[in-house]
Amino acid sequence: MGIYKELGIKRIINCFDTYTLLGGHIIWEEARTAREEADGNFAWIWEIQQKAGKKVAELLGSEAAFVPVGVYTGMSECVAALMAGTDPKKMRQLPDTAGMKNEVIVQKCLRDFQYDHSIEITGAKLVEAGDEKKGCTAKQLEDAITDKTVAIHYMSHGTTGSYASKECKWVPLEEAVKIGKRHNVPVLVDAAFQCYPLDRFRKFTAAGAAAALYSCKYFGGPNTAGILVGKKSLVDMVALHSFIGQEGASHGKEFLNEAQRGLYGSLFRSCKQDRASIVGAVAALEKYLKVMENPKRNVLTPARRIAESFMKQFKDIPDIEMQVMDAGMEGVDPLKIALQITLKRGTPDDAKRIKGGLMEGDPEIWVEAIKNSIIINITSFRGLMMFGKEDEKIITDKVKKALMAKR
Numbered sequence: 001m002g003i004y005k006e007l008g009i010k011r012i013i014n015c016f017d018t019y020t021l022l023g024g025h026i027i028w029e030e031a032r033t034a035r036e037e038a039d040g041n042f043a044w045i046w047e048i049q050q051k052a053g054k055k056v057a058e059l060l061g062s063e064a065a066f067v068p069v070g071v072y073t074g075m076s077e078c079v080a081a082l083m084a085g086t087d088p089k090k091m092r093q094l095p096d097t098a099g100m101k102n103e104v105i106v107q108k109c110l111r112d113f114q115y116d117h118s119i120e121i122t123g124a125k126l127v128e129a130g131d132e133k134k135g136c137t138a139k140q141l142e143d144a145i146t147d148k149t150v151a152i153h154y155m156s157h158g159t160t161g162s163y164a165s166k167e168c169k170w171v172p173l174e175e176a177v178k179i180g181k182r183h184n185v186p187v188l189v190d191a192a193f194q195c196y197p198l199d200r201f202r203k204f205t206a207a208g209a210a211a212a213l214y215s216c217k218y219f220g221g222p223n224t225a226g227i228l229v230g231k232k233s234l235v236d237m238v239a240l241h242s243f244i245g246q247e248g249a250s251h252g253k254e255f256l257n258e259a260q261r262g263l264y265g266s267l268f269r270s271c272k273q274d275r276a277s278i279v280g281a282v283a284a285l286e287k288y289l290k291v292m293e294n295p296k297r298n299v300l301t302p303a304r305r306i307a308e309s310f311m312k313q314f315k316d317i318p319d320i321e322m323q324v325m326d327a328g329m330e331g332v333d334p335l336k337i338a339l340q341i342t343l344k345r346g347t348p349d350d351a352k353r354i355k356g357g358l359m360e361g362d363p364e365i366w367v368e369a370i371k372n373s374i375i376i377n378i379t380s381f382r383g384l385m386m387f388g389k390e391d392e393k394i395i396t397d398k399v400k401k402a403l404m405a406k407r
Contacts, residue, residue: 011363013391015376018384022366024216024223025384027284030219034283035276043275052282053235060201061283062229066238069271070191070226071213074238077152078188078211078228079104080267081237082150083124091241095123101150103127105185107136109168110155115190119153122267126153135168142179152180153160156191156204156212175341177208186210186234192226193218196335196382198292201229210234218382221284225277243272259356295335295383300326303337303378303385306392310339310376313396317403319344325375335383341403342373354402358363365398374399 004011018025027035037290038048049067056065068074083100084090090100108128118158119126129144130136141152154173159166171179173189180187189212194200204212211230228234228238239245245266291298307324314322325338332338348371356371368375376395377386387395 012393013363013365013387015378015386015395016202016366017386018217018222018378018380018382020217025218025220025380026388027222028171028220028287029120030287031280031284035222035280038275038279042100045273045275045278048275048278049242049244050237052240052278055282056227056285057229060227060229062202062205062333064230064232066228066235066242067273067281068213068226068228068238068242068338069224069273069277071190071215072115072118073268073271074211074213074226074228075115075188075190077153077238077241077268077271078124078230078234079119079124079215079243080122081234082186086237086240095121097123097125101148102150103146104153104188105129105141105144105149106153106155107141107169107170108132109135109159112155112190116153116155117190124150129178130170131168133168136170138171138175138179141171141176142182145179145185149183149185151210152176152185152187154187154189154209156189170258173204173209174207176285176293181208186231189213192342193382194286195219196292196295197255198289201225202263205229205231216281216284217382218380219284219288220275221288222280224273225281227281227285241266241268243268243270272339292383299335299379299383299385300337306378307337307376309392310396314341314400314403319346320403330382333381335379336381337378339376340373341376341377341399348372353358357402357405358398361398363394367393367399 012022014022026213052067053065058064068077080094083097083102084094104124105127106116108130111130116126130140154176159168175349177187187209189204189209191200191204191212192215195214195218209230211228211234214227216225216227228235304324311322321342321344323340325332325336325340327334327336351369351372351374354374355367358365358367368377379385
């Protein structure tokens with residue numbers, strides 16, 4: 001922790017979940033090793049992207065793949081590619097979409113304003129179909145298609161994160177794909193955290209989507225990378241719209257001598273990646289797929305042992321109740337293991353105060369506070385361990401002290 005100490009940054013022991021604001025997740029050791037090799041050795045980034053994409057496609061059984069700078073950028077690049085294609089003049093013209101198809105349809109009940117702005121920054125126009133309360137019908141979705149429609153956007157996590165009614169009905173992906181095919185309109189799927197069960201890596205493209213995008217942080221990869229799988233024709237165009245494509249790298253290693261840099265000028269020069277981010281994404285995906293071949297053995301059983309160890313350490317603290325939270329409880333994700341500590345005589349404010357006190361320490365400990373309980377998450381909702389063995393004693397000591405102080 002030398003650089004953190006030098007800069008005066010407090011380390012955080014994360015018993016909360018995988019969040020961008022915390023830098024995503026702790027990266028798998030295998031991914032860190034891959035990143036270290038890439039950081040210490042030059043390579044042609046166009047080749048790194050091509051070989052990484054080939055490997056990801058093999059792992060996930062897709063036609064083609066690419067490693068963008070996260071789902072947000074990947075979605076933007078897909079839309080830009082569909083609007084401008086490989087025409088250098090149109091690519092340089094964006095976000096001015098004059099003369100291009102530029103409408104992307106989204107079911108209003110599936111809008112997620114935090115993320116679907118990724119479409120609009122390309123110059124594309126969002127066209128809402130349906131209603132945020134009643135949902136969207138197949139007819140409404142199809143009626144929204146015009147001669148300006150370039151894509152249909154599909155938010156795979158439903159109304160989670162949306163302002164819409166949780167009871168509204170929307171057009172399922174399979175029907176949206178059928179509608180799109182009737183009008184030669186591709187479907188783009190935001191599948192950011194849909195990495196488990198593992199068949200979700202394949203289900204969206206298997207259903208006919210032109211592209212599906214996943215965030216690497218949810219499977220233990222870099223916070224600065226995502227996975228794009230889909231049709232080869234679209235993936236190839238996305239590569240040209242990426243930062244390395246717009247540099248002219250697709251013309252080969254001689255481009256530096258031929259003054260071809262900038263041939264494919266695009267919007268995405270700012271979305272630059274280093275070598276490590278790309279190879280780290282591939283290594284993390286390989287590791288996650290291997291671990292999740294047997295999640296009970298590799299994740300759930302070890303995590304439960306940690307929860308039980310915490311319970312033994314806290315058993316003499318008065319006025320608390322403890323239980324292990326797992327998939328057997330309503331609303332708990334299949335790969336989640338957590339310890340819920342309920343303050344029998346406490347209030348929601350007491351739980352919040354304990355949470356706040358733990359966040360003020362050094363290192364900080366981030367837990368959840370729900371009603372009159374604090375929750376120590378041991379795994380993320382996608383089955384990643386939240387902290388290492390060396391942090392278990394720190395958590396035990398600091399949480400025990402906080403609970404005893406509440407008396």
